[in-house]
Amino acid sequence: MRTESSLEYLLKQGKFVVTAELEPPMSANKDAILKKVSHFKGYVDAINVTDCASAIVRMSSLAVSKLLIDEGLEPIYQLTCRDRNRIAIQSDVLGAYALGVKNILCLTGDHQCLGNHPSAKGVFDLDSVNLIKLMRLMRDEKKFFNGEEMKVAPKLYIGGVFNPHCDPVEFVVQRMVKKVEAGVEFFQSQIIFDVERFKEFMKVVRDSGIDKKAYILAGILPVKSVKALAYMKESVSGMIIPDEFIKRMEKATEPVEEGLRITKELIEQIRNVPGVYGIHISPVKWESIIPRLMEECGFLPRPIAEIKQEVVHN
Amino acid sequence: MQYTWQKRSFFYKIFYFIERLIKEILFQCSMCGQCAVRSLGLTCPMRCPKQLRNGPCGGSMSGICETDPKKKCVWYLIAKRSKRMQIFNKARKIKSPIDWSLFHTAAWDNLFKRRISIDGDSKNTDYFNKWRAMIEKEN
Secondary structure, eight states, X not given: OOSOOHHHHHHHTTOOEEEEEEOOOSSSOSHHHHHHHHHHTTTOSEEEEOSSGGGOOOSOHHHHHHHHHHTTOOEEEEEESSSOOXXXXXXXXXXXXXXXXXXXXXXXXXXXXXSSOTTSOOOOSSXXXXXXXXXXXXXXXXXXXXXXXXXXXXXXXXEEEEOTTSSSHHXXXXXXXXXXXXXXXXXXXXXXXXXXXXXXXXXXXXXXXXXXXXXXXXXXXXXXXXXXXHHHHHHSTTOOOOHHHXXXXXXXXXXXXXXXXXXXXXXXXXXXXXXXXXXXXXXXXXXXXXXXXXXXXXXXXXXXXXXXXXXXXX | OOOOGGGSOHHXXXXXXXXXXXXXXXHOXXXXXXXXXXXXXXXXXXXXXXXXXXXXXXXXXXXXOSSOTTSBOHHHHHHHHHHHOGGGBOTTSOOOOOOGXXXXXXXXXXXXXXXXXXXXXXXXXXXXXXOOOOOOOOO
């Protein structure tokens, strides 16, 4: 174990891991997050906190991670390269470890023209591959970017993302290999609806040996209406939704039940793909479904991670 | 101290503008000072709206950039061209981050004075470039 993260503990024990995603509110409202805590506590192993996804201004990911830690949950702090230079990145990482964050997800970030502030400057001082390498350097060697030493290293479990829908597939896999070489420890994927395409993608991934060096978690989205599906298809870049799901949701008499059925089928199919070590559920505006979904898919009770606390000597 | 072209001698300015003329016509050069064109299939990665040094981002679909549906993804071009011209192909290596203190300086001069390597890696960030993470094999 290189960190005190319960996500690392469960993955190394060989358990099938479930993570969820939480979008911070678009205002300074703390209660909006505290209301959602009961949907996650005890049902998932870790929670992603997005960092201005799709370049839309939301509450800071670091602040929301601290609020979740105070409630007893385990957050995965997402960090984008679009908004910070290398000085601020190192500073935020030191602060995150001091507040009790144990996991970090490294992203390049969507371009600012896709969001609600297209006049902003996109910093992009580092990209996600170099960010992963920097996290490893800070944790394993206790040094900053320029080689200077630090006394207490931020021990964070490092993750990356990938999008199996981009083509050509070999370029996506080449970038995943670069991230593994930089030192990534787990991957989370973009939302998957086309399972056949994902299975072919995982075959290429297994051939290049990535699944032996990093844990892969597949992304799933529970839908409750045709409008939500259509919105996802148009606005979020990098998602492919086969038409059969849209037709099924249109014809259904009870869209909520049909949506749950679709999600359960997808989870069953993806769970059996070799090389997948867990799933990552991102319920956009439907966090209340998680307790029911976890129970009906047979994921409860969630295992508890017993981690010995290390004493730090200065 | 930042040594961009405005603070240099008269002869340096002439050299800078000649290099800029040639490179802007051939590669749409933005004079970043650490030319990586030789190792990436003779295509400049600074044409990317995110100015990435490592590979296409997750928003490039079918070779089209996420910012503009009429624009091709530069990293898609780099990957295709490096495959065809293997002598200019170092796209699989992790490229170092950009050294912004060399922005708007002449890359050819930086190469002669050994401030950058031939693949466009700056010597100022040498510690980071050379460091490698230890990867544990899974059992």
